[in-house]
Amino acid sequence: MSKSKLPVLEIFGPTFQGEGMVIGQKTMFVRTAGCDYSCSWCDSAFTWDGSAKEDIRMLTPEEVVDELDQCAPDNYQHVTISGGNPALLASVGPLCAILRDRGIKTALETQGSRWQDWFLNIDDLTISPKPPSSLMKPSLSMLDDIVEKLRNGGRLQHTSLKVVVFNEEDFQFAKSIHHRYPDLAFYLQTGNEDTGESQETGRLVEKLLDRYHQLVERTMEDNEMTAVHVLPQLHTLVWGNQRGV
Amino acid sequence: MSKSKLPVLEIFGPTFQGEGMVIGQKTMFVRTAGCDYSCSWCDSAFTWDGSAKEDIRMLTPEEVVDELDQCAPDNYQHVTISGGNPALLASVGPLCAILRDRGIKTALETQGSRWQDWFLNIDDLTISPKPPSSLMKPSLSMLDDIVEKLRNGGRLQHTSLKVVVFNEEDFQFAKSIHHRYPDLAFYLQTGNEDTGESQETGRLVEKLLDRYHQLVERTMEDNEMTAVHVLPQLHTLVWGNQRGV
Numbered sequence: 322m323s324k325s326k327l328p329v330l331e332i333f334g335p336t337f338q339g340e341g342m343v344i345g346q347k348t349m350f351v352r353t354a355g356c357d358y359s360c361s362w363c364d365s366a367f368t369w370d371g372s373a374k375e376d377i378r379m380l381t382p383e384e385v386v387d388e389l390d391q392c393a394p395d396n397y398q399h400v401t402i403s404g405g406n407p408a409l410l411a412s413v414g415p416l417c418a419i420l421r422d423r424g425i426k427t428a429l430e431t432q433g434s435r436w437q438d439w440f441l442n443i444d445d446l447t448i449s450p451k452p453p454s455s456l457m458k459p460s461l462s463m464l465d466d467i468v469e470k471l472r473n474g475g476r477l478q479h480t481s482l483k484v485v486v487f488n489e490e491d492f493q494f495a496k497s498i499h500h501r502y503p504d505l506a507f508y509l510q511t512g513n514e515d516t517g518e519s520q521e522t523g524r525l526v527e528k529l530l531d532r533y534h535q536l537v538e539r540t541m542e543d544n545e546m547t548a549v550h551v552l553p554q555l556h557t558l559v560w561g562n563q564r565g566v
Numbered sequence: 567m568s569k570s571k572l573p574v575l576e577i578f579g580p581t582f583q584g585e586g587m588v589i590g591q592k593t594m595f596v597r598t599a600g601c602d603y604s605c606s607w608c609d610s611a612f613t614w615d616g617s618a619k620e621d622i623r624m625l626t627p628e629e630v631v632d633e634l635d636q637c638a639p640d641n642y643q644h645v646t647i648s649g650g651n652p653a654l655l656a657s658v659g660p661l662c663a664i665l666r667d668r669g670i671k672t673a674l675e676t677q678g679s680r681w682q683d684w685f686l687n688i689d690d691l692t693i694s695p696k697p698p699s700s701l702m703k704p705s706l707s708m709l710d711d712i713v714e715k716l717r718n719g720g721r722l723q724h725t726s727l728k729v730v731v732f733n734e735e736d737f738q739f740a741k742s743i744h745h746r747y748p749d750l751a752f753y754l755q756t757g758n759e760d761t762g763e764s765q766e767t768g769r770l771v772e773k774l775l776d777r778y779h780q781l782v783e784r785t786m787e788d789n790e791m792t793a794v795h796v797l798p799q800l801h802t803l804v805w806g807n808q809r810g811v
Contacts, residue, residue, distance in 0.1 A: 335786045337796050344589060345795035396789035534804050541580045544641035550590035551582050559779050
């Protein structure tokens with residue numbers, strides 16, 4: 322793989338960000354292929370399980386920007402880079418640099434398993450350590466390193482932590498992460514167990530809102546979780562599990 | 567009315583903020599009585615239409631804080647002050663000062679018809695000019711003054727604009743406000759026409775998500791509305807039109 326190209330699976334938008342620190346933001350999405358994790362409930366498993374291998378395109382940062390421009394001519398000022406784990410790719414840095422030079426803001430979502438120097442240039446950086454239900458084992462020392470580098474770079478105002486919660490064990494994990502980094506904005510997010518595209522949206526919405534309600538109640542009763550946000554996946558409420566929206 | 571007391575209609579929480587710049591935030595709510603507006607679709611008309619006159623309590627800032635502590639002992643770090651229009655009340659300033667001294671953050675929602683010096687101390691200030699469908703006439707010169715004072719006070723990072731949209735005319739109003747103050751974070755929010763408590767929640771959710779979807783589509787197609795957020799009222803999706811949650 323050339324260092325200067327990115328393995329891209331999806332470029333789409335404009336749409337809205339459905340999660341976390343910039344929920345509701347009008348944004349474009351660039352989804353890169355490849356992940357060092359394989360979360361049990363990953364809602365984008367096609368980025369790493371080989372099922373969309375044929376769809377991966379190797380694009381230069383300039384080609385990505387060209388395609389963004391074609392998708393949304395003069396109609397975007399914010400780009401979200403997601404995966405997979407885009408933090409595996411050095412070439413995301415040049416992409417963000419081109420966007421920044423054009424006055425376009427960038428958001429990035431990663432689990433916090435790798436550092437990249439270009440994290441310091443991301444406007445809205447979401448680090449999302451994976452809870453026990455994912456069956457992954459996040460490295461806390463790596464997380465410590467990442468947060469320390471962001472702190473030293475004066476980037477904490479541009480950074481948030483987000484933990485997806487499926488059960489009480491996940492909630493306790495979320496709590497431990499929040500308490501480990503109390504000066505970082507913290508988001509709890511409901512998990513979505515029904516990631517197939519086939520489910521009828523009305524029934525899915527009911528289940529998702531019910532789970533969100535439960536997570537809200539759990540958080541409200543807990544006086545060790547006060548300076549936190551609790552959010553659903555807003556896009557899933559609107560579009561169900563469709564891809565590319 | 568004593569200048570040192572606040573006319574309070576509701577104190578409740580902890581719950582989550584369902585709207586705007588701190589959507590999802592775990593917060594307490596203090597709702598003050600009285601408004602200089604009477605928006606046609608106001609979802610808290612009981613604060614100004616006389617229907618809850620008997621429920622208004624005149625409380626000192628200290629009494630408000632005592633009641634917050636009783637509602638949520640050691641279980642809050644964020645308080646949202648809403649109305650009515652709390653910007654009518656000089657006594658909100660001392661309330662915010664007490665909270666700040668205790669390390670508790672404050673959010674305030676107001677339509678931007680009045681300035682108060684204590685705006686400069688609010689952590690999350692939402693100014694929500696009312697669109698044509700409200701049948702109100704916002705003063706743009708007053709808005710200009712308020713934004714200028716916030717800018718001079720270095721508070722723009724703590725401030726956002728939010729416009730509720732019921733129809734295309736409202737959307738055009740929202741656009742004019744966004745373009746007038748392009749350096750302020752901007753939120754579009756779906757209106758809720760069904761503010762009665764009786765409506766069945768499932769049906770209400772469907773209608774609200776449909777309206778949100780429409781506002782998303784409208785915003786996505788518009789290349790004069792790029793650096794914006796589009797959000798529903800999240801609490802209404804979860805709780806319908808219930809009060810006190």
